[in-house]
Amino acid sequence: MAEKIKILIVDDNESTREGTQRLLEYEDNIEIVGFAENGLEAIKRVEEFHPHVVLMDINMPVMNGIEATQRLQQESPRTKVIVVSVQDDAHYLKQAFRAGAVDFVAKPITSAELAQAIERAYNSIQAEPTPPPMPVPAQAWPGAQWPTPGVSEGHVISVLGFKGGVGKTTLAVNLGVGLVKAGKKAVVVDTNLFFGDVSVFLNTRGQHTIIEMAHMASEPDQMDPQSVQSVLVTHESGVKLLTAPKNPRESEPISSEEIVNLLNYLKREFDYVIVDTATTLDEVLDASIQAAERLVIVTTPTMPALKDTQILISLLDADSLEKVILVLNQVDKYSRITADQIANYLKRPVAVQIPTDPSAVEAVNQGIALVTLDQRRVPSIRPLLNVVQLIRDAFETVQNEASQQEEPRKRWW
Ligand SMILES: Nc1ncnc2c1ncn2[C@@H]1O[C@H](COP(=O)(O)OP(=O)(O)O)[C@@H](O)[C@H]1O
Ligand SMILES: [Mg+2]
The missing domain is CATH 3.40.50.300 (P-loop containing nucleotide triphosphate hydrolases)
Structure with missing residues (x-):
């Protein structure tokens, strides 16, 4: 059987962590390898468990999810972060993406939706060349001034x-x-x-x-x-x-x-x-x-x-x-x-x-x-x-x- 997708669940609320775990209970290709209660702990757990995907809450004590996502992006770029929020708020969405999250899901979410988001995040790792990861142009704007070599303008x-x-x-x-x-x-x-x-x-x-x-x-x-x-x-x-x-x-x-x-x-x-x-x-x-x-x-x-x-x-x-x-x-x-x-x-x-x-x-x-x-x-x-x-x-x-x-x-x- 193919490799299972390893997940770390990060949330300061215990019942939310359990709820997320239950959502993924019946997904055969997904394995929950650990939990963390705040951003700082998440960073440690990532080093320890090397999950493929982190499900990250935003508002947490000690270190919030946005900052943790940013740090993970630098320290463990091959671990992908999906920010999970109770607010479907464009402000948070922008922050999450800016911090380097690959996806943003708003609760309530169904198990199928969450599993799909996880799979997409996992596939994005597979699609990347092994390190160094593909550089994302930092100043990619405006359009015509972002020359992607070999790619013509649509x-x-x-x-x-x-x-x-x-x-x-x-x-x-x-x-x-x-x-x-x-x-x-x-x-x-x-x-x-x-x-x-x-x-x-x-x-x-x-x-x-x-x-x-x-x-x-x-x-x-x-x-x-x-x-x-x-x-x-x-x-x-x-x-x-x-x-x-x-x-x-x-x-x-x-x-x-x-x-x-x-x-x-x-x-x-x-x-x-x-x-x-x-x-x-x-x-x-x-x-x-x-x-x-x-x-x-x-x-x-x-x-x-x-x-x-x-x-x-x-x-x-x-x-x-x-x-x-x-x-x-x-x-x-x-x-x-x-x-x-x-x-x-x-x-x-x-x-x-x-x-x-x-x-x-x-x-x-x-x-x-x-x-x-x-x-x-x-x-x-x-x-x-x-x-x-x-x-x-x-x-x-x-x-x-x-x-x-x-x-x-x-x-x-
Ligand atoms: N050539 C056609 N023959 C029959 N029905 C059509 C044709 N082109 C579009 N329709 C139908 O007309 C309706 C309106 O089309 P739609 O593409 O939604 O128009 P618009 O986007 O301009 O409002 C739709 O139900 C569509 O299936
Ligand atoms: Mg129309």
Whole structure:
């Protein structure tokens, strides 16, 4: 049998220590090797027991969990710390990550969630080269000034539409999954802070959301790959998600600066950052437009949607207009308005038409991505993959044909 994951439980409260132990009782691959009542004792126990993962409380006498995490990070960098807090407080979260914790879990937590967090922390040790550990750039900001050798900068693609229900989220998640299927690293960012449903579309939810990520991004030099990874959720397709809060009450305002910072950060870790947006004209939407290299504008062939699309387009400046890829969704034989008429009305070509497809609704209800279904039976897949291809053409051919004189960027508009 594989090596067991050795755990040290640190908490000043005895019944909490026991409670955590009970949570992990039935996890075969986890072994609790010791306990500590405060940060200082935790450091000693780590030296003694060499646990893989420490579950660290924050408020403790003698030495608190944040300070202990910081010291462990220096003294035993191969031991990973998960901070466990009763408050799901962004302030603590930021402190914990800054101290070097790999994850932050808020109680109450289920055994499955805790076991998953432990496994992730353990896997992050396995993924590291044996000492010296991978250096995390200290001053990793701003984006363009953080050269990761051999890693090229990714691209931000925002999916927009002023009307609800036109298919923004459908496009965003399928672009994300489609890009991953094409071998790219992609993340879908849900900036719909109140009613975001990317996690519902893909039936995938984690502990953290864009709110925590935004808090980190308020001090971007404190962001590092590990804390960012722990806020992202992985869908089974391999696409990463930065989800919106499940409950609008858990939402908080995010500034345009935070959005730009977090998108710029993700650009360095991913080939493509797909941004799903809300229909509110606010700072977040503005930042999502400013930060993007392509704007996928989704509309349907109905007058209200076209009117709103017209308004959206009229608000874009000349630079942004150059980036537009217009997608006409939910086209069916009853649509009286043709793609040509729409192109005339909006003064730009319709890049892709997606038919009305009952599988779209079915896929959402089952929490699976359309593009992973059988292409022969699902007519919307090919057009969706065409949008994926358009985006790839915009960037990947630029690189391949860098030596050619023609500027491929001009092709779609
Ligand atoms: N081409 C399509 N054919 C049929 N239903 C679609 C299509 N595209 C999207 N839908 C459905 O329309 C609803 C709204 O789509 P959604 O992507 O949530 O729109 P938005 O994000 O713009 O509000 C969803 O139930 C989705 O499954
Ligand atoms: Mg949506």
